[in-house]
Amino acid sequence: MATTAAVVDHATHAHADDRSFIRKYIFSTDHKIIGIQFGLMSLVFLALGGTLAMMIRWQLGFPGKPMPLGSLLPETMAAGGIMLPEFYVALVTMHGTIMVFFAIMPLLMGLFGNFLIPLKIGAPDMAFPRINMASFWIAVSAGVLMMAGFFVEGGHAGAGWTGYAPLSARPDLSGVSLGQELWCLSLIILGLASILGATNYITTVINMRAPGMTWFRLPLSIWALFIASILVLLAIPILSGAAIMLLFDQTIGTNFFNPATGGQPLLWQHLFWYFGHPEVYILILPAMGFVSDVLACGSRKPVFGYHSMIYAIISIGFLGWIVWGHHMFQSGMNPTLGMTFTISTLLIAVPSAIKVFNWMGTMWRGSIHFTTPVLHAVGFVAMFTIGGLSGVFMSSTPVDIYIHDTYFIVAHLHYVLFGGSLFGLFAAITFWYPKMFGRMMNEFWGKVHFWLTMVFYNAVFWPMHDIGVHGHMRRIYDPSQYDFLKPLAPVNTFISISAFLLFATQGIFALNFIISWFKGEKAGRNPWKDTGLEWSTPSPAPHGNFEKTPTVYNAPYEFSVPGMAEDYLPQDQKADQSRAPAGAGH
């Protein structure tokens, strides 16, 4: 892959080309290869999680009808091709688990945390390359364990991705024993991978920034990954602890969550959401960072309010710790706490709004080049705004009484996780693809993919607000059981058909990704004319990244500096002394 004969003058990396195939591409310690490994693993899981969603949508759109290819499934999942309720709850559980833990999170943190941090701060690699390699292979083993759950007796975990106890703790009540145990075990092991990764990222950002790369010259993508890494480091151990307690309840007879023997079911919810809400921000902050980078480059303008953006990232990271109770308004938690969590939750709207307005400010009076990554970035802002605004409804406790656990929540979380995180990821993948593989993705098919995704995505998730407002519960195997849901059946069918089209559209992205790898147009060092340090190295970047350690002179987004011939000033390029850019002095 590293076809460019790079002159590697880092003493530590002089042996770059001696590495065997296995050391180079399988058990690699190169942050770029590990990042791509994480990326490929997560994309496979993304496709799998999407497939599970299609089965869910089949059952909701066409309840009780045999699934296409359903006869291929064993009788324990679908009898005569008709889905069984126990398989449905396993699908709901695993769709959430896979998307959150094995698709979105490793794409954001595993792929881009790894790939971008050293390249954008001017470091030759991560602080701990071997720990980095361990992190990936631990994540793979967690993924294998999680998949094994589909093949065990009793089926896979069926207590929702939130694993509420005592349902998750009592095999006699859920009918699932080994599946739920594997779910716990896999999350514990995956947690280890996340903690190792986060430690590495934090250390690398603090210690390995190139000369001149001050904190206020860091690109927002790095700021976001840095804050998200701190959240990972603090939040994941709580999940691991809770999962160990749950595993003990299931296997060795402890009673943390079982009220019959003195346990407390709400303890699980407090622990889970004390992890779970910071997790929500782990899943969105990095995407916000990528979008900031892409929008500035696409608009040929510095990010509007760079400092406000950083303070907004930090405040979201902080406020994320004091809002977990808003998942529990109707749980039986002391109602007086509701008020506290309402206020803290509503306050998160403030930094979120600051970010949205600053993205708009970045586009304002720019010269926007609508390449595929920029389209996805603008799409991110448009969709994240909807997800943010729908969150205001449930932060108001009385309104939450009604819409809690309905499809309104499903709509909200998908506007944030798909409309937000995934559009942000599409922007990032298409933007940094040339740096990863040395080739461009196809622009035409990229745009087709964007527009079709945008249309079908909204056709799937917008009507979910509507059926949620009509009281449609989540995680219901057969809505036709309820009279008040019967009039909503055509909406469910419409959503399902749109979902199938949305899923099929992703095939365009997959093909574009794979074909461009081999046949894409060769990318130069800096195809987007961006200012980041990663664009000063060859594409793909060689082992060790930089021919010589770059020195940073400028703020991260010096586009369209007046009086300069080019409309971008790379961070490692000295500006003309007589016309130093205003942002350079931070």
Add this chain to the structure above:
Amino acid sequence: MGWIIPHGVSTFTPEIDRLYYIILVITGIAFVLVEIGLIYFSFKYRAQPGRKAHYIHGNVTAEVIWTAVTAVTVVIIGIMSVPVWNKVKGRNSVPAGALAYNVTAKQFEWNVGYPGPDGQLNTADDFKVRNQLHVPVNRDVVLEATAEDVIHSFFVPAFRLKQDVVPGMRMRIWFRATEPGPYEIACAELCGLGHYKMRAFVTVHTQEEYDQWLAERAAQAQSEAQPSAVASR
């Protein structure tokens, strides 16, 4: 359809629905402004020959304005939510003299315990009816709810009422229905493979109908009690 909440029939309905519509209007305005702004900027500032981006790093006044406006708006929404929340779920929200029933949730049914002819709950003449809650209209009602196995959630969409029912905890759920009729009770918390069919009914009667129904069922329960004492379920 659309974003209109269906007709509701409890005293909570007007207040919760009003709050919902206020938030819908506020977020609707923000939604329209942002989305139209994005579309307008996308057209107006698209790259064209001769266009050069302006070298702008930000504007402190703009930051202060949109931070302050957002903060004030959300705090107002928060303050408006408090009294409604306290009325429905506050610690001392259950009105004195509310008619009490026992509700026991288990996989996958709602069992309702009624006070017998003595009008007192938790006495020997209580009787149970599966998946049927009968209450009089325009009377405060409180459900003393608990769960036997896993967490369930008592959800009556027409009342705008939802409360998780947790094993090992006793929940006091109150409401006051305003229109007679049958309404559906759903379980809103995933409780196992039969979660989707954990459905029950609440029937709101006029007071006369209710008295008659209660008397009939109490008599029926008493006559059933003798032969079935041995074969208890």
